[in-house]
Amino acid sequence: MKRQNPALSTRSICLALAGLSLALHLLLAFFCLSVLQNVCVLPTSSSSSSSSIPRADTHPSASSHEAAPTPQDENRGGMSHREDKETEKKLTGAGGVNQRTHSKLDALFKHLLYNLPPATVLQEDDWLLRLKRDEEPRDTESKEEERESTVTDDSQWQSASQDKGYDKDIWTSNTETHPPWLQFHLGISRWQLYDRKDPSLAQLTHYMATQRILGAVQKAGGTQLKLLISFPNYGQALLKPIRQSRDAETDVNLYYFSDFERHNAEIAAFHLDRVLGFNRIPPVVGRLINITTEIREITTDQRLSRTFFTSPAGNICFYGQCEYYCSTEHPVCGQPHMLEVSLAAMLPDLSLAPRRSWRSPWRRSYSRTKLAQWEKDPSFCDRVKQTSPYSAGSRLLDLIDLVVLDFLMSNMDRHHYETFEKFGNETFLLHLDNGRAFGRHSQDEPSILAPLQQCCRMRRSTYLRLHLLSRPDLRLSDVMRESLAQDPLSDVAPLLSEPHLAALDRRLAAVLQAVRTCQERRSDVIYDDLKGFDPD
Ligand SMILES: Nc1ncnc2c1ncn2[C@@H]1O[C@H](COP(=O)(O)OP(=O)(O)OP(=O)(O)O)[C@@H](O)[C@H]1O
Numbered sequence: 001m002k003r004q005n006p007a008l009s010t011r012s013i014c015l016a017l018a019g020l021s022l023a024l025h026l027l028l029a030f031f032c033l034s035v036l037q038n039v040c041v042l043p044t045s046s047s048s049s050s051s052s053i054p055r056a057d058t059h060p061s062a063s064s065h066e067a068a069p070t071p072q073d074e075n076r077g078g079m080s081h082r083e084d085k086e087t088e089k090k091l092t093g094a095g096g097v098n099q100r101t102h103s104k105l106d107a108l109f110k111h112l113l114y115n116l117p118p119a120t121v122l123q124e125d126d127w128l129l130r131l132k133r134d135e136e137p138r139d140t141e142s143k144e145e146e147r148e149s150t151v152t153d154d155s156q157w158q159s160a161s162q163d164k165g166y167d168k169d170i171w172t173s174n175t176e177t178h179p180p181w182l183q184f185h186l187g188i189s190r191w192q193l194y195d196r197k198d199p200s201l202a203q204l205t206h207y208m209a210t211q212r213i214l215g216a217v218q219k220a221g222g223t224q225l226k227l228l229i230s231f232p233n234y235g236q237a238l239l240k241p242i243r244q245s246r247d248a249e250t251d252v253n254l255y256y257f258s259d260f261e262r263h264n265a266e267i268a269a270f271h272l273d274r275v276l277g278f279n280r281i282p283p284v285v286g287r288l289i290n291i292t293t294e295i296r297e298i299t300t301d302q303r304l305s306r307t308f309f310t311s312p313a314g315n316i317c318f319y320g321q322c323e324y325y326c327s328t329e330h331p332v333c334g335q336p337h338m339l340e341v342s343l344a345a346m347l348p349d350l351s352l353a354p355r356r357s358w359r360s361p362w363r364r365s366y367s368r369t370k371l372a373q374w375e376k377d378p379s380f381c382d383r384v385k386q387t388s389p390y391s392a393g394s395r396l397l398d399l400i401d402l403v404v405l406d407f408l409m410s411n412m413d414r415h416h417y418e419t420f421e422k423f424g425n426e427t428f429l430l431h432l433d434n435g436r437a438f439g440r441h442s443q444d445e446p447s448i449l450a451p452l453q454q455c456c457r458m459r460r461s462t463y464l465r466l467h468l469l470s471r472p473d474l475r476l477s478d479v480m481r482e483s484l485a486q487d488p489l490s491d492v493a494p495l496l497s498e499p500h501l502a503a504l505d506r507r508l509a510a511v512l513q514a515v516r517t518c519q520e521r522r523s524d525v526i527y528d529d530l531k532g533f534d535p536d
């Protein structure tokens with residue numbers, strides 16, 4: 001038997017150990033290198049979802065505007081969770097647009113002219129609605145009775161609503177329990193429809209853009225097809241569908257009163273009105289809906305149901321029943337199911353907050369042959385100024401504000417405007433129905449400016465804001481592009497094409513020129529509603 005040499009075996013053990021140690025060292029070196037590299041590598045993009053580095057330049061209002069996730073988030077139709085997160089980011093202003101680049105919209109809204117202290121402190125009568133105050137304390141017995149009846153009422157209310165898919169949340173006088181639409185209603189005052197800084201507004205548009213649709217029926221009033229949409233939290237919205245490609249310009253041979261309404265015009269009008277600092281249009285948001293599951297299968301409106309059909313191309317279409325364009329020749333069609341729509345938050349019910357409709361003195365004749373009085377008489381405004389309600393208060397100035405909005409978006413369809421009856425003549429004007437705006441970008445419609453040219457009046461605050469928006473560092477087209485990018489439908493395509501945005505700048509210059517022309521003739525053009533306040 002061959003015996004092993006002990007020196008040889010010791011050497012080979014030593015060699016093996018040295019090799020192992022070298023391998024371990026090499027491994028350790030590789031490990032350290034890779035760790036070091038990871039530590040030193042900068043995140044490739046600040047929007048990377050895996051990055052946990054907090055961003056310093058996040059939109060300041062983002063966190064306060066963030067809508068808390070609700071159990072209803074599970075029920076929404078259409079969008080995936082990731083898509084929803086994206087949408088939420090946009091609606092809350094935390095989206096990519098504002099992240100790294102300098103935000104002109106933020107800069108605009110930070111300006112003093114958009115943060116003016118209220119001229120007067122609001123009194124109780126200056127709010128459209130208010131919650132009933134708690135009753136005077138009663139004796140124990142009647143309190144007991146009251147508690148019993150409340151519980152009975154609530155339980156009845158819950159069981160009836162649960163079946164239909166409505167929320168069973170109970171609202172108290174605590175604002176935090178109020179759904180966003182109720183907060184919007186309770187925030188309507190004599191001078192504005194909403195406070196731009198109210199965080200519940202972003203929650204309201206987010207809700208309308210994402211939540212399950214429980215009801216869809218035709219809405220009466222007006223001439224074109226529109227639906228009244230109901231949500232689980234008892235909120236409602238006015239739906240206008242896309243009716244032609246977004247960029248289709250109004251046919252030059254069509255009169256404005258024959259034009260289709262545009263869903264993107266409703267959305268853009270809300271943003272423009274807010275950017276102008278008026279806050280007189282109810283919040284509007286875009287949404288992609290499924291015609292089949294979110295209208296056809298849930299509607300209880302027989303007159304609407306009957307008008308559904310499948311087009312030769314296999315798309316699901318409907319046309320409803322209304323005065324204009326409700327026929328098989330003018331169908332609203334999905335692709336094959338999905339349809340772009342605008343959703344406007346509904347104002348408080350007329351039974352709670354009646355409104356008054358006013359015929360505009362500068363209303364068009366709505367005829368192909370007849371001219372309206374204001375088109376024939378250059379001193380038409382002198383007569384208007386002597387007539388109530390234009391002879392006192394701020395009505396004429398409010399009308400001029402509306403004219404500026406309409407000229408910028410080329411809306412010729414302002415035959416009426418509305419006010420809340422409760423506030424009498426001392427109140428703002430509601431800028432409802434903007435569906436026929438943004439029809440043409442290649443030409444302007446100077447006749448819309450007639451009230452400004454004939455009356456030569458404008459509020460100083462409006463004038464200064466228009467000036468601000470004409471500055472290159474805050475340009476109207478740029479803030480509008482940025483504002484509209486917050487809408488979920490901007491993911492499909494920009495809500496206003498570049499030529500429409502450029503038209504805004506061109507028209508703004510025309511408004512300012514009209515004011516200058518007035519100032520050459522008269523000295524009382526600008527009405528100082530800022531009482532000597534100098535924002536510069
Ligand atoms: N957000 C809203 N909340 C409550 N009511 C609304 C809202 N928007 C519009 N309405 C009401 O519905 C009516 C019809 O709406 P709208 O004017 O948009 O329809 P339309 O078909 O375009 O009308 P028209 O043919 O007269 O131009 C309005 O007169 C207004 O009273």
Ligand SMILES: [Mn+2]
Binds near residue numbers: 222261413434
């Ligand atoms: Mn209309």
